[in-house]
Amino acid sequence: MKTIRIILVLLVLAVAAAVGLGGYVLSRGFSARDEPSGAEAFISRRLRRMAIPGKSRELKNPVQASPEVLSRATAHFADHCATCHGNDGRGNTLMGRGLYPKPPDMTEPSTQNLTDGEIYYIIENGIRFTGMPAFGEEPGNDKDPESWDLVHFIRHLPRMTSEEVEQMKPMNPKSPSELAKEEEIRKFLQGEDTPPAENNHEHHH
Amino acid sequence: MFKRLASCTLMILLFALLLAAHGEPLLGTVTAVGKDTVTIKDMTGKTVVVMLEKNTKFLKDKKAATIADLKVGSRVSIDAHMDEKMKMQSAEEVEIGSAAPETKK
Numbered sequence: 001m002k003t004i005r006i007i008l009v010l011l012v013l014a015v016a017a018a019v020g021l022g023g024y025v026l027s028r029g030f031s032a033r034d035e036p037s038g039a040e041a042f043i044s045r046r047l048r049r050m051a052i053p054g055k056s057r058e059l060k061n062p063v064q065a066s067p068e069v070l071s072r073a074t075a076h077f078a079d080h081c082a083t084c085h086g087n088d089g090r091g092n093t094l095m096g097r098g099l100y101p102k103p104p105d106m107t108e109p110s111t112q113n114l115t116d117g118e119i120y121y122i123i124e125n126g127i128r129f130t131g132m133p134a135f136g137e138e139p140g141n142d143k144d145p146e147s148w149d150l151v152h153f154i155r156h157l158p159r160m161t162s163e164e165v166e167q168m169k170p171m172n173p174k175s176p177s178e179l180a181k182e183e184e185i186r187k188f189l190q191g192e193d194t195p196p197a198e199n200n201h202e203h204h205h
Numbered sequence: 206m207f208k209r210l211a212s213c214t215l216m217i218l219l220f221a222l223l224l225a226a227h228g229e230p231l232l233g234t235v236t237a238v239g240k241d242t243v244t245i246k247d248m249t250g251k252t253v254v255v256m257l258e259k260n261t262k263f264l265k266d267k268k269a270a271t272i273a274d275l276k277v278g279s280r281v282s283i284d285a286h287m288d289e290k291m292k293m294q295s296a297e298e299v300e301i302g303s304a305a306p307e308t309k310k
Contacts, residue, residue, distance in 0.1 A: 162262070162269065163269055166264065166269075167267065185232065185300075188280060188302070189280050189282060189300060189302030189303060189304065190302060190303055191280065191302065191304025191305075
């Protein structure tokens with residue numbers, strides 16, 4: 001009798017939770033514009049941390065930091081990651097602003113307090129239900145040098161200068177029309193062509 | 206039908222306004238530099254006055270520069286947006302050309 005009562009109470013609680021969750025989802029809709037609520041962000045971060053195997057969390061970066069490694073990682077990040085995360089890692093990009101959840105500001109403690117192993121694990125395996133894809137080609141590979149290079153780059157983000165951010169721009173992926181526009185601007189700035197305004201000026205004289 | 210057409214037109218207008226507010230960079234030759242404005246003659250020969258803000262970034266040869274690098278005759282590419290309050294373009298980033306400033310002949 002007691003067991004049946006417990007099962008009934010649990011069932012009622014489960015139904016209430018399902019109704020509550022359904023109501024919450026329906027009231028907020030499926031738009032990606034919103035920010036996750038504080039509770040959602042807190043629970044998700046805790047779950048993510050718990051889901052990373054302890055062995056992976058303890059991994060140490062086998063790649064020694066050096067200017068060459070940072071330069072390599074900078075180019076890799078600009079090409080593969082900056083579309084969502086931004087060259088400065090703050091996530092304030094067209095793609096980043098439109099995702100749910102938004103990419104984190106990686107200069108903040110929420111990322112910087114992760115261990116090297118946790119950052120590596122996230123790069124390799126991605127995060128389900130977010131825009132973060134798994135970049136690792138072999139599951140369980142804990143020696144991907146490109147991902148370890150990126151860990152060094154992510155550690156460098158809080159100290160990035162505006163000049164470093166600027167130098168990354170040419171390395172960002174571009175569409176053919178953007179490339180053509182950039183070339184047009186470069187030629188103009190270097191004086192390799194004559195602006196129509198100058199032509200007009202000459203006609204008057 | 207009319208409602209749909211009107212809302213469609215409104216959407217296109219709003220989109221065009223958005224593009225105009227944050228569209229392609231302004232290219233031109235500097236004709237005057239003020240304390241907080243720069244005047245350029247754009248590619249069509251039109252004179253455009255752009256506000257310079259405290260947080261406007263200046264670049265020359267992809268390196269940080271200052272307003273002092275902005276000379277009359279310099280070619281510039283300006284990323285700007287329309288300041289609705291001032292009804293003027295406001296510069297976010299001014300890239301100064303590496304070509305020597307052009308002088309009037």
